[in-house]
Every structure is written in structure tokens, then in C-alpha cells.
Amino acid sequence: MGASLCIHGHFYQPPREDPWLGIILPEASAAPMMHWNERITRESYAPLAFARRLDAQGKIVDVLNCYEWINFNVGPTLMRWLVREMPEVAKRMQAGDAHSLRRLGHGNAIAQVYHHVILPLASLQDKRCEVRWAIADFQHHFGRAPQGMWLSECAVDTPTLEVLAEEGISFVILAPRQAKAIVTADGETPVDENSLNIGQGYVVHLPSGQRMNVLFYHGALSQRIAFEGLLANGEAFWGRIVEAVRQSQAGNPEALTTIATDGETYGHHFPFGEMALAYVLEQALARRDDVFLTNVAAYFAAHPPTCQVVLHEPSSWSCVHGVERWRSDCGCTTGGHPGWNQRWRTPLRNALELMKQAVNTHYASTAAPLMRNPAEALLEYGTVLANPELAEQFAGRWFTGEPALHDVCWKLLSMQEQALAAFASCAWFFDDLYRLEPQHSLGYAYRAFELMNLTGGVAPLEQFKIMLEEAVSNAPPQGNGKQFFEQEVLTQADTPATLLLTGCVRLQCEEREPPIGQPVECLFPHVGIELTVQQYNEETRVLEGTGVIRNPHEKQGRVMQWRWQPLSVSVAPGVPFASLAHTHLEVRETQGEQRRYTASLNDFSPATRSYLLHLVLQAEEKRRKPALAAAAKHVLAMIPYWGNEQYPVHAPEWWNGLSPYLVLEVLHNNNTSPLPQRHAEQQLQQEKIAAIVRSLATPAAQRLGERFVQEYFATKLQCPHSTDAHLARQVAMVRAVFPENDWWAVQNMVWELGVDKWPLLAGQLGFA
Numbered sequence: 001m002g003a004s005l006c007i008h009g010h011f012y013q014p015p016r017e018d019p020w021l022g023i024i025l026p027e028a029s030a031a032p033m034m035h036w037n038e039r040i041t042r043e044s045y046a047p048l049a050f051a052r053r054l055d056a057q058g059k060i061v062d063v064l065n066c067y068e069w070i071n072f073n074v075g076p077t078l079m080r081w082l083v084r085e086m087p088e089v090a091k092r093m094q095a096g097d098a099h100s101l102r103r104l105g106h107g108n109a110i111a112q113v114y115h116h117v118i119l120p121l122a123s124l125q126d127k128r129c130e131v132r133w134a135i136a137d138f139q140h141h142f143g144r145a146p147q148g149m150w151l152s153e154c155a156v157d158t159p160t161l162e163v164l165a166e167e168g169i170s171f172v173i174l175a176p177r178q179a180k181a182i183v184t185a186d187g188e189t190p191v192d193e194n195s196l197n198i199g200q201g202y203v204v205h206l207p208s209g210q211r212m213n214v215l216f217y218h219g220a221l222s223q224r225i226a227f228e229g230l231l232a233n234g235e236a237f238w239g240r241i242v243e244a245v246r247q248s249q250a251g252n253p254e255a256l257t258t259i260a261t262d263g264e265t266y267g268h269h270f271p272f273g274e275m276a277l278a279y280v281l282e283q284a285l286a287r288r289d290d291v292f293l294t295n296v297a298a299y300f301a302a303h304p305p306t307c308q309v310v311l312h313e314p315s316s317w318s319c320v321h322g323v324e325r326w327r328s329d330c331g332c333t334t335g336g337h338p339g340w341n342q343r344w345r346t347p348l349r350n351a352l353e354l355m356k357q358a359v360n361t362h363y364a365s366t367a368a369p370l371m372r373n374p375a376e377a378l379l380e381y382g383t384v385l386a387n388p389e390l391a392e393q394f395a396g397r398w399f400t401g402e403p404a405l406h407d408v409c410w411k412l413l414s415m416q417e418q419a420l421a422a423f424a425s426c427a428w429f430f431d432d433l434y435r436l437e438p439q440h441s442l443g444y445a446y447r448a449f450e451l452m453n454l455t456g457g458v459a460p461l462e463q464f465k466i467m468l469e470e471a472v473s474n475a476p477p478q479g480n481g482k483q484f485f486e487q488e489v490l491t492q493a494d495t496p497a498t499l500l501l502t503g504c505v506r507l508q509c510e511e512r513e514p515p516i517g518q519p520v521e522c523l524f525p526h527v528g529i530e531l532t533v534q535q536y537n538e539e540t541r542v543l544e545g546t547g548v549i550r551n552p553h554e555k556q557g558r559v560m561q562w563r564w565q566p567l568s569v570s571v572a573p574g575v576p577f578a579s580l581a582h583t584h585l586e587v588r589e590t591q592g593e594q595r596r597y598t599a600s601l602n603d604f605s606p607a608t609r610s611y612l613l614h615l616v617l618q619a620e621e622k623r624r625k626p627a628l629a630a631a632a633k634h635v636l637a638m639i640p641y642w643g644n645e646q647y648p649v650h651a652p653e654w655w656n657g658l659s660p661y662l663v664l665e666v667l668h669n670n671n672t673s674p675l676p677q678r679h680a681e682q683q684l685q686q687e688k689i690a691a692i693v694r695s696l697a698t699p700a701a702q703r704l705g706e707r708f709v710q711e712y713f714a715t716k717l718q719c720p721h722s723t724d725a726h727l728a729r730q731v732a733m734v735r736a737v738f739p740e741n742d743w744w745a746v747q748n749m750v751w752e753l754g755v756d757k758w759p760l761l762a763g764q765l766g767f768a
Contacts, residue, residue, distance in 0.1 A: 002290045003245045003517045004256040004299060007277070008173060008217065009066075010150060011045060011093075011263035012075035012116060013037050014437060018608070019418055019447035020494035021502070022526025022552075024613065027436065034614070037078065040490035041086050044267035044274070049092035050748045051278035059768035063751040064278045067096025069285070071295040072263070073112040073150035076137035076386075077421075083141070084525075088748070090141070097142050100300040103378065106297035110148035111138040111169070113731050114382070117182060117423040118326045120157040120314035121349075125360065125375070127163045133382030137169055140502035147297045148172060155316040155323050161204060161212045171201075171213035171300055173260060175317035179216060183308035193219050199248035199255025201305035213300050213311055217260035218244055225261050234279030241280060242289045270288040318429075326428040337431045340474040344433040347470035347481060348441075353421050354464055355445045359419040362457040363412050370401040370409050381413045391553040407554040408455050414526075414551055415451035418465070433471050434478045442468075442489045450493075492605030496560055497587040497597035500547045502604075503529030503583070504564070505612050509619035514545075529552060531562075541565070547587070561588045622675050625661075632661035636669065639688050659697045660705035662689050663738050667712050667730055690737045697738075706742050709734055713746045717753060728760035735764075 016024045016037060024035045033039035053062035074082075074093060082090040113119060114133040122130065131149070138146045153763040157175060164172065179196045181188035198216045203210055221244045224230045231239050241257070248255040266273035284293045313322045324330035327349045329342040367374035377398040384394050399409050412484040427441040449459035471481030476485070494502075506522045507513055514520035514533050521530040530548040537543075543564040550557030563586045587597040601609065635658065661664055666689060697705070716722045716730075734741055747765050755762035 002292045003249055004254070004294050005241065005245060005284055005291050006177065006256060006258045006294055006296055007070045007280075008258060008260040008296070009048070009070050009072040009263045009266075010072070010112075010260065011072060011078060012425045013040060013078045013081075013114065014440065015077045015115060015421045015444070016436075016440060017077075017525070018494075019421075019443050020499065020526060021524040022514040023524055023611070024611040025605075027607070028610075029436070037081050038085070040264050040268050041082065041089060043271075044264045045082070046086065046089050047267045047274040048263065048277070049089050049096075050744075050751070051274040053275070053282060055279055055768050057768075058766075060747065060766050061424075061768045062110055062278075062282070063748070064279055064281060065092050065096050065099075066266075066274065066281060067093045067108065068099040069108075069281045069293050070097075071108050071110065071258075073110045074141075075112050075116060076114050076134055077116075079137065079505050084120055094142060099303035100295060101144070104295060104298040106147065106295060106301060107142065107144065108295045109138070109142050109146070110145035110150055110173075110296070111135055112150040113152045115424050116152040116426070117419050117420065118152055118155045118316070118323050118425050119160040120155050120323050121326060122423070123356075123360075124159065124163070125378075126356070126423075127160060127419060128167075128379055129382070129416070131163050131167050131169070132379045133385060135169075136380075136382035138387040140383075147300075153316040153318050153323075153326075154178065155314060155326075155425075156311060158206065162206050162208055162210065165206060165208070165210035165212055169212075171215060171296060172200075173217055173258070173296065174216050174311070176216045176219045177320075178312055178315040179309050180312045180319070181310040183310060188310060197252070198535075199252050199257065200307065201256075201300055201303060201304045202307050202309035204311065205308060213305055213619075214311075215256070215296055215300070217258040218248075220244075221257075222260050225259065226265050226269070228476050229270065231266065231273035231276040233594065234276040237276050238280050238288075239284050242291065244665065245289075245291055254303060256294070256303075258296070295688070320463060326425055326713065333431050334429075337474065340431050342428075344369070344473065344481065345428050347467055348427065348433065348438060348762075351464050351467040351471075351481070352445055354460060354467060355422065355448060356419050358457075359415055359448050359452060359462050362452050362455070363416055366455055366457065367409065367412050370405055370412075371398050372400050373398070378413065378416055381417070384413075385417065388552060395553070404556065407551075407556050410551055410553045411451050411455050415448050415455070418451065419448040422448070432474050432478075433481055433484060434475065439484070439488050441501055442485050443493070446485075446493060447491050494608075495587075495597045495599065495603075496547075496549055496558065496589065497562075497585050497599030497610070498530055498603055499527060499549055500560065500562055500587055501583065501585045501599045502612065503531055504583075506615055507531065509615040511619075519548075525552070528557070546590075559590045561590055562586065628658060628661045629665065632658055632665040633669075636662065636665050654691050656698055656701050659693050659701050660691075661748055662692070662710065663705050663734065664708045666733060666737060667709070686733060686736050690739070693738055700739075702740060709738070709741055710745045714749060717758075724758050724760045727758065728764045731761060731764040 016035060018025050024037055027035040029195055030036045030039045033042060048066040048496065051063060051064040051066050052060050055061050079090065086575065093109070096165060097107040100106070100108040111134045114130045114137065117126070117130055119127050119130065134149065135146060145168060147169070149169045151160070151172055154174050156172065158174045176193035176196045176198050179191050181190050196216060198218055202214045203211050204214055221240060224240065230240060245257045248257045266277050284291050312322070316323050316325070319325035319332045321330040321332065325332040328346050333340070333342060363378070364374060371377045380394065380398070384391050395406055395409070399406050401409070402752065421439040422444040424437070424441060426437040430437065449461055451458045465485060468481030468485050472477060473484070503522050507520060510522070512520055514531050516533045516536065519530050519532040521528055528550040530550070531545060532547070533543055533545040535544050545562055547560040547562050548557045549560065583600060585599045589595050589597070605614065645701070666686065713727070716727060743765055750758050750762055750765060755767050
């Protein structure tokens, strides 16, 4: 029958979305990518979806979708971002699960706790929300109910397992040292990670009468993969796996060997780690050493566990003290700062618990007259988080108040979601308070407070700050949690004025400035911003109008009066929203207390300013592209007459900016001509353009050129008039002109369309 092997990948990134906009703002530490979701995806998650297998000559012989062959979970907050921003990766994950479902009768994918909170530290209501929302998200993205669930940091206790069982989850995966004892006819036999038989499944009998199946992964081998560079050599990796499999099989030929690692191990932590994994998967697919691949659900279906295990409670894989890492100075750290303490963890959790209790109390009292069953509605809200198109159906089922009050209901539900996001485990995992992760958590907490105030509550903000004051950074200049909150959260929080001004900038960049009297809306995941210009004074260049800020699914929103005026006479007349740097916006709320807000560039957080600058630069690139492309066309016509005496190139800064457009124009104009003279001219063009690009193109120009090339081939591969021979010649031309061009994305397109349909093109792209 052979030995069973299961490799599990944990794919998760903490919630990073701005609480007001719902997009991930630029993170400087993730450069050259915009933020860490993008960077990790490009370095790990995407390569795993298109893992190369090479022959001895370095030619591509296979492109493996690793998600077809490994057990895996995807964090809901990460999956939400992938579907929106990296859909090709999300589709490969979904296809991998569907393929395994057909092959084994059980899918590779399992669910994950929604916000990656530590469930043993959560209230019963929050446990249920995190599990129910995770299941709704999984069902939406994978089209089936999950059988298993990955627990954040493998943190577990009996109440957590009871909630999982209530919601239909049948198994979890844990670390071997979380097992305390094995139940036999003679009683409990203590075990540890060295004596536990990890080659079989176990069952936990719960006080309610329900049961939960448990599989323990191979701790030692998983650690070696994550921390000891085992991915440097695929054959060495395979050898270690076979060794572990043989040990598991001793006395049990049907044993399952399970490895569990973080997804970023393959590529981000260890470059080309996905290729080592692909090598191992192919060995198992070939049944080398009589080893074959399975997933956890299929194994449990074939081998229902009978041996009962008792767990350490509460326990986790990354804290030897149970779950203290997420609430106290237990000594568990990343090890990067010897001598530092983590006493800041307790006041951070205490402050967030205060926030959550206030949120829960306000939700229960305010929602009671507005919803049929507020507690159950909150649990079902996960269906809307997964699929916003279900909002109307959800409202019809749960909201009982007048339609005018439905906005309050949506705010209350959003308040609860923001409050839960604040408890993502990463806020406590690292060595100090002054990091992005605690900053994100405090931002979500503050947004929950705002929504509480907007729905008639009184947020305990001052008490919250007093509790944070006890959280002291290890770096004395940084100060305490109160200072951190006031400096990094309160000063960077959006207001109605900054939101409206953000809408102004985006509409301008998208060339959708509102005509006088006509509302125009720009949508972000968390907010819709509608602007109407009512009048424009040409003499003072002042714009006045109304604005509406709507949370997701709201109908009415917050109505504002705004007044836009330039701070400099240099701003061009007649151009609404012409210059962010010289803009001042005054906003007055037309309802309630009619509060006033103002906004200029200085009122935005550095991350939001970076985002707005990115929008402006994107718009400028789009605006300039036709002119630069036209210039490239003229230059292209003159290059054949460019003599050798003109080396070296003069005005290199001009050539550098033009080089990507030259490549694009050569692509568009590189048509085969029967005239030998024309062919010779093209060859001369290519040689001279290649000289320009090699000597002058900066990394930025190189990336822009790569994007142009990808966009060009994405279009041409879908064009019914494209021929294999012509596209192959196009690739050869780009290789000559742009020798460092990254063909990874184009290779993926050709692989998915079928290399047999494009044999000449595939050969040029490096396929065997």
C-alpha cells in the first residue's frame, strides 16, 4: 500500500487593511513591494502556484500547482485580499482544492480562525464568531463546507473544541508537545513530543458528548524545514522525509507522516524553496520509496481514530507556557533582542479587553430593538463579510427597524468586526510594542470606538488610554502605549474631511471630477465617498458642494457640506481638485451636532500620503504614456541612421525614461517584412536599442518595461489572429533588447493555455 505523507502549508497574513478605507496602505519595510501582503505573495504564494521543475539544461519541464498536492489553509483576511488583488493565485488555490477533491474524495483546503485570534483567550461569543465567520468565508471561496480548521498558533482548549464541534468541524492539527496523555484501559499514560506516536490520528471526547479528531504533525522535521535550511536541496529534503516516514512506519505500516510549515517558508524565507517542495511532491507522485501523498481529511476517512488523547490546556505550538505569549511576559520571544521584556503584553490585552467588553455591551443594548436576534445575526454576519452581494438578503432576514435605521445596524456589525480584528495574535507575538502589528490592532480598536460613538454609545477612550500607559516600550525614547496610541493611531485616523479629500484626489486621478450638480462616487472596500459640486467661483477658485460617506451596505450615510479652496494662486483655475499639496478642505456635518472638520496634506498619515502619491504618479504615468509612446515611435524611425560616432549616448536621463516605450514600440512594429532591407533596419534598431537599455535603464525603467511586456503578451495570447511563430519572434526580440526581462508571468500564461498550442513560443520562453 505504501507510506502516507501529508505536507501542510499555513498561509496567513495579519489584517493590514486601513480601518477606514479597507485597503492596505504602503508599508516602507516591504519595499520594493507596496506592502507585506504583496511581497509575501510574490515571493511565496504565487511561486507555489506555479512552481518550476527544471531539467539538467535548466529548461522548464513542468509547472506544478503545489496547492493540488499539499494540505493547506488560507487565512480569510489574506484570501479576501488575494481575490481582489492577486486573483490568479486565489484561483490556483481553489483549483488545487477542487483537484484534490476529485482525486481523493476530500479537499486539501481546511478553514482557519477568521482573524487569527487566540481562541482560548476569547469569550464564548467571540469564539463562535471567529469560527462561524471562518466557515462562511471558506464556503464562499471553496464551494464546500470545511472538514478541518487550523487554529491560530495551534492554540487549543476544551471550550474551543466544543465550539468547533458545534459548527461541524471534525478535525484539527496540533503540535506533538500539546499531547498530555493517551487514554488506555488502564487509565492515562503520560506522553511528550518524543514518546507520542505521531503516525496515527487521535480523538478527544468532549464533555458535551461530541468528539474532535486530532492529528499531530512531525515537530522535529517541521522545525528543520522552517529554520535549518533544509529547502536548499530538494534531494536532501526528500531524504529527510523518507527517514521520518520510515520512523513513523515502525510497527504501523499505515502510519501518516505530517509536516506543517508557514507558507512564506517557501520563497520568502528560503529563495526557490517552492522548487524544493515541487521536487519532493514529484517524488511522492512517482511513488518513489513507496511514499504517496494524501491529505488529512482523506486519511481520517480511511482511518477513523479510536485512540483517545488528553491535551495540555490551554496550549499552543509557539509558547511553552500555554497561551501566555499573548497576555504576559512569559519569556517566549523571537529571540532578536536579548534582555528585553514583554511586560507590555498584559496592559495591551487589558486595554483591548476593555474595548471589547464596551463594544459587546453597546451592541447588545442598541441592536436589541433593531434586529430579530442580535447574537445570531452577528454570527451570520460572516456570510456578508465573505460575499457582500448577500447584504440585502441578510438585512431582510435580520433587521426589524425602519429602513432609515438599517445604517445603524450595519455600523454595529462593522463595529464588532473591527473589534475582533484588534485581537489578531501578531500584536503580541514579537518583542516590543512599537511595531506595525500592535499599531494595526490599536487602529481597529479606535475605529470600533468611533462606530460605537456614531451609534449612540460613549466609548471609554480615556480609560483605554490610561490602561495603555502601563505598556512600556523596551526602547526608552519610544515611550509607552498611550503615547504610541496617540502618536501612531490618533494622529493618523481618518476624519470626514480626510476621507472626502481622499475621494477628491482619487476622482481627479481617475479623471472623474464631478460636473456641477452631478454626484460622483468612488468606492473603497470599507467606505463609499460621494461628491457633488454645487458651485465654483472662478475668481476665488473656491469649490463648494455636498458629500456623503457611507460604510459598506449603508443607504443614507453621513451627509456633509464641504468647501474646497486652493492655498496657492499657482493652482490652475477651472480645474477642480487640481493639487493636493495646495488644497484645504473644510467640512461641516449637516446632521446631529454639525461638527466641523478640516483637512490638508499634513492631516494625512504618512502611509495615506504615500498611497495618494502613488495614485498621482499612476495617473501621471497614464497621462504621459501616449506622448512617450508617440515620441518612441519617432525615435524608432530615426535610430537606423544613428551612427557609431554618437556613442556614448548623450542625455542618458532622457533615454532612460524612454527605454520601456522603445521596447513597447518595437513589439508593436516588429512585423515580418519580405524586404531584406527592412529586416536589416529592424536588426539595426534592435541592436542599438539593446545598447541603450543595457547601459542606461534603471531598475525602475526595467520594471516598467516588464509590465509593458506582460500586458502586451497577455493581450496577444488571447487574440485569435496571433501566431505561434510571430510571438516567438517577439520574445526573441525582447530578449535581445531587454536581456534582463522577467518572463515568469508570461511563462505562466503559456503554461495555462497549453505549451503544445504554442510550441515555438514555449521554446523561446525556456520550456523543454
